[in-house]
Structures are given as structure tokens and as C-alpha cells.
Amino acid sequence: MIKYKLLCNDCELKFDSWFSSSSEYEKLKKKKLLICHNCNSEKVEKTLMAPQLISKSKNDEKFDTQKYKKIKKTIKNYQKFIKDNFKYVGDNFAYEARSIHYNSKKPTKGIYGKASLKDVKELKEEGIDTQLIPWVDEKEN
Numbered sequence: 001m002i003k004y005k006l007l008c009n010d011c012e013l014k015f016d017s018w019f020s021s022s023s024e025y026e027k028l029k030k031k032k033l034l035i036c037h038n039c040n041s042e043k044v045e046k047t048l049m050a051p052q053l054i055s056k057s058k059n060d061e062k063f064d065t066q067k068y069k070k071i072k073k074t075i076k077n078y079q080k081f082i083k084d085n086f087k088y089v090g091d092n093f094a095y096e097a098r099s100i101h102y103n104s105k106k107p108t109k110g111i112y113g114k115a116s117l118k119d120v121k122e123l124k125e126e127g128i129d130t131q132l133i134p135w136v137d138e139k140e141n
């Protein structure tokens, strides 16, 4: 027995169906005996979610979650470093970056904050060194 995930192309219903073999599926399909039980459409097709692929994608998901957690941890460590060593200027980033750049007086700390991509591009054009970093929301776990 083999289980296929079937997809109705008319109503987009997904459902599982059992066949004695993959050739039985082909046979039924040719005879137009594969029918959507929701809308009676014959446009029913097997999706790529064959059983062997399901177990594989589950592993991938698990792997991705772990990978994601690891990346997140790295980002959070990075954030901590930045918070300890840089001054937060919030939405005023572009303004603050410019005043640091155009004032000869060097600040003791670097700054970080929010800037739009447009701001970053303009700052770069003015020769102000900026770095884009990924940021994880504090409230998120």
C-alpha cells in the first residue's frame, strides 16, 4: 500500500488516498476514476508530498529550527555587544550619523539605531560608514 497526498486543481482541496501501488494510481488517473470528494472534479493530482518526502521534510524542518535558533543566539550576542558598546539613537540614526561624521569631535561610542534603506544608501554616498545588521525583537523568544 502506498499513500499519496492528492490535490484537487479545481477547489484546491488536499486529501490523502491509499493505493495498492503507484501503477494503480496511474491506472485510476487514466480512467478518470480519481475524483475530488469535495467538488467531484477529475483534475486530481498527486502532490510532491509522497510519504518518503514527508519524513525528509520533517527532518529538514527540525534542522532549520535548530539552525535558526543558533543564528538567533548569535544575533542576540551581537546585539548585546552593540548595546554595551554603542549608543542607541533610535529613529534619529541618519541624523546622528551625520552629526558625528561632520563634526570633528569624535564621540566615545559608536551609535546604532533604526534607519531606512534609503537613509543607509545616502549615508554611504556621503562616505559615512554604516553597517546593516539583522535585529531580533527583544520580546521574541
Ligand SMILES: [Zn+2]
Residues within 6 Å of the ligand: 008, 009, 010, 011, 012, 013, 036, 037, 038, 039, 040, 041
Ligand atoms: Zn475539488
